[in-house]
Amino acid sequence: MTCARFLVSFLFAALAMSGPVSAHAQSTEGIAALVNDEPITTVDVRNRMRLIIASTGMAQVDEATLARIQDQAVRGLVDEHLQLQAARDYEIQVEDEEITASLLDLAQRNNTTIDAIIADLQNSGVDVSTLRHQLEAEIAWRILVNGRYGSRVRISEQQIELALERLAASASQPQYRIFEMYFEVPAPGQEDATVQRVVAVMNQLQQGAAFPELARQFSDAPSAASGGDIGWITESQLQPEVAAIMPMMRRQYEQSGGRGALSNPVQVPGGYMVIALVSVRDGTTTLQYDLVQISLPNSAVNEDSREAFQRLLDQEPTCTIAENRIGEIEGAILTDLGSISADAVLPQIREALEPLTRDQNTGLIENASGLQALIVCDRQIAGPGVPSRDDLENQLRGQQLSLQARRWLRDLRRESTIEIRE
Incomplete structure (x- = not known):
């Protein structure tokens, strides 16, 4: 009987046991895989399979299902060995306190306690060290990826603005x-x-x-x-x-x-x-603008004031610059409109604002009372669950790091010597 078939049959029989497998049974275990000459034992695989079954609450486990769970267990253990080997190469060591903190976070997300998790695992014949090993690999890999790629990932203002634009379009x-x-x-x-x-x-x-x-x-x-x-x-x-x-x-x-x-x-x-x-x-969600309005009443509109107004707008001034230079336009009035919802402005103004981002302006708008222009000091989506600019930057950064992490792990698999015992 091959090692793989033995493991499935052995675990299928052992599932009926209430506690860990006996020492005599463990002595019959062998090597399930080698990762750069580092062994993954059938004990490791069995414990990971038990962890998967216990943590997912699988209702029915037949031999065919166990075979698939075994494949997943081996795959996960191989990746974790590659990650921890890379961590050792970079002299990364995960402290016990970090693993315990991660275990506490897992318990809180599941509305339970660490003691309850340990008890559930023990009742399923799984030592908590199996879960701690998985968490150790997750932490080490996160540290490695951040250390290797963190300084290279740059999220530009343009990327954040594009993300905000998509949010605005879907508000x-x-x-x-x-x-x-x-x-x-x-x-x-x-x-x-x-x-x-x-x-x-x-x-x-x-x-x-x-x-x-x-x-x-x-x-x-x-x-x-x-x-x-x-x-x-x-x-x-x-x-x-x-x-x-x-x-x-x-x-x-x-x-x-x-x-x-x-x-x-x-x-x-x-x-x-x-x-x-x-x-x-x-x-x-709603689209919110922070706006500054520059108005030029009909009584002050002439060729010179119109040209001065247009020159200022052509330079795309920030709200602060516009406030400092408003004196260049004779008769002009600057009003800080503060935060205002897109739904609260007139349709023609909303249409003019729609394509604009921070520090852009509507250009000259003529109306019955004279000339006006609006400058966007800030633009954001407001409402429950809407991310801030910092949150968006962190999300985009996380996506980039995730992509790099998957590529690196694929490279490690390709460059390593991995032997799966059939």
Whole structure:
């Protein structure tokens, strides 16, 4: 009997036990994989499989399901060994206090305690060291990625403004609370293996397993660390393939009486996604401007004042510069309008403001009382769950770091010697 087949049969029998496997049974264990000559034992794989089963609350576990769980356990352990080996190369050491803090964060996200988690694991025959090892790899990898790429990732004001523009365009769209799982096809020719992983997870979801715990163990997305939770989001912020199914998911959500909706697997560039829609709310965000208005009454309008007004606007002055230079336009009046909603201004003014970003102006606007122009001191989306500029910058930075992390891990897999014992 091969090592892999023995492991599945052994674990299937051992699942009936209430506690850890006996020392005699452990003595029969062998090597499941080698990662750059560093062994992953069948004990390691069995404990990870037990952790996956315990943490996801799988209702039914047959031998076919165990085989898929074993593949996931080995895959996860291989990646963690690569990450920790890289950490050692860079002399990165994760302290016990950091692992405990991460464990506390995990407990708080699941509305429980560390002691309760440890007790649940022990009841399932899993030593807490298995979970701590997983958390250690997550922390070490995060430190490594930030250290290697953090200083190289630059988020420009233009990128932030573009993100704000997308938010502004979607301000009135419905908002969805979404959990995600992403399954990467790591290399050409491995799509079938990825599809099998997706099918196994979908089967467990249909049997009542918890989405967040499955996401934590199986998802290849950075959101796996938070159980796949990506918070409130609009269709325009989703990948096009996922956005296309949201109207159908909303109908399912409403038909369920608000209990939630689960997507079928969606093929996206590089892999597959599964989406859980847990809540919906109508768009409650508004576009807010901080504005300065320059007015030139009819009594002060002449050729010279008009030209001076136009010269100032052509230079795209900031609100502060405009305030300092208003004296160049004879008879002009500068008014700080403060923060004002786009819905509160006249339609023609709203239309003129719509394409503008910070420090841009409407140009000359003629009306019955004379000439006027508006300068945008700031522009932001206001409403529940709307990110600040700093939040947007952190989100964009996280996306860039995540992309670099996936590429680096792929390089480590390709450059390493990995032997899976069949």
